[in-house]
Amino acid sequence: RTPPPCTTVFRWNKPTIDGTVRFLRSPVMPAVVLDQRVAPFAVPAAAEDLLYNAGATVGVLGGAYALVRAFDELTRRNILHQGLSRKLVHILSGLLFLVSWPIFSNSPKARYFAAFVPLVNCLRLLVNGLSLASDEGLIKSLTREGDPQELLKGPLYYVLILIFCALVFWRESPIGVVSLGMMCGGDGVADIIGRKYGSIKIPYNQNKSWVGSISMLVFGFLVSIGILCYYSVLGHVQLDWASTVPRVAFISFVATVVESLPITEIVDDNISVPLVTMAVAFSLFSNS
Ligand SMILES: Nc1ccn([C@@H]2O[C@H](COP(=O)(O)OP(=O)(O)OP(=O)(O)O)[C@@H](O)[C@H]2O)c(=O)n1
Numbered sequence: 001r002t003p004p005p006c007t008t009v010f011r012w013n014k015p016t017i018d019g020t021v022r023f024l025r026s027p028v029m030p031a032v033v034l035d036q037r038v039a040p041f042a043v044p045a046a047a048e049d050l051l052y053n054a055g056a057t058v059g060v061l062g063g064a065y066a067l068v069r070a071f072d073e074l075t076r077r078n079i080l081h082q083g084l085s086r087k088l089v090h091i092l093s094g095l096l097f098l099v100s101w102p103i104f105s106n107s108p109k110a111r112y113f114a115a116f117v118p119l120v121n122c123l124r125l126l127v128n129g130l131s132l133a134s135d136e137g138l139i140k141s142l143t144r145e146g147d148p149q150e151l152l153k154g155p156l157y158y159v160l161i162l163i164f165c166a167l168v169f170w171r172e173s174p175i176g177v178v179s180l181g182m183m184c185g186g187d188g189v190a191d192i193i194g195r196k197y198g199s200i201k202i203p204y205n206q207n208k209s210w211v212g213s214i215s216m217l218v219f220g221f222l223v224s225i226g227i228l229c230y231y232s233v234l235g236h237v238q239l240d241w242a243s244t245v246p247r248v249a250f251i252s253f254v255a256t257v258v259e260s261l262p263i264t265e266i267v268d269d270n271i272s273v274p275l276v277t278m279a280v281a282f283s284l285f286s287n288s
């Protein structure tokens, strides 16, 4: 069948939802105009979409592996303390995962390809946490004391939240973005700043400090707004910023209060912070 006579802005074969191989001008990538009448052959869009997303998954998996290995190496060489390395992996993994979401296609199935990355890491954590294997680099860069069973707590909850946000909220909703912004960006920075400068403790929790909580509030808010701007520029979300900014600020405040509570012994921050953030964000954004 002769392809329709039309001119298309070519964007690296990023297929679209309705099955046509229609290309969108990207604010990020250079655009090349291609006349489909001279296209050498047409690959079914579904197959092209699958190959495209599979490639993106492999690339992001490689990035995840490289990130953990890099911090393992920095810890081995005593360039970074193990605790700081763990927190930096905590911050960067989730935020870079969010940054990677627009790489995937516009297909409704793209979120499953993205979620496969934290799923693979979830299996790595389970296998090593149950001592069925022993990836010393993984254990050293993701645990406080080098105990493999630590992988089955904070890190495991962390990747499960990444999977949940990718599948349930994906790029179209600010809820997943803000939840991960507060869990990864906010909580991670609270630890780093709080440990170093947190001499004035919070009255109701002597393990947390004012400067740590304020750092979480500010950094978590800025990261969430930054990622939402990034998604907005790429066309994944359309937000009324006049109402979005105060809503994200309020959500960040609530998440920070929850993180400051003396409940770590009962529920891990990697569960309480994102779940409360999701609940508040859902109530504030679901009617918009
Ligand atoms: N609002 C906060 C949060 C953390 N901290 C500092 O960071 C340390 C670790 O914080 P916490 O969030 O409890 O870390 P964990 O979640 O237990 O650490 P991990 O993520 O490594 O499990 C605290 O003891 C404290 O010194 C702080 O001062 N103020």
Ligand SMILES: C/C(=C\CO)CCC[C@H](C)CCC[C@H](C)CCCC(C)C
Binding pocket: 060, 063, 064, 067, 086, 087, 089, 090, 092, 093, 094, 096, 097, 100, 117, 118, 121, 125, 141, 142, 143, 154, 155, 158, 159, 162, 270
């Ligand atoms: C130590 C951590 C949490 C405890 O508070 C972080 C655990 C990190 C995971 C094991 C690795 C997760 C990788 C991401 C799913 C994907 C990152 C992709 C990006 C391109 C680097």
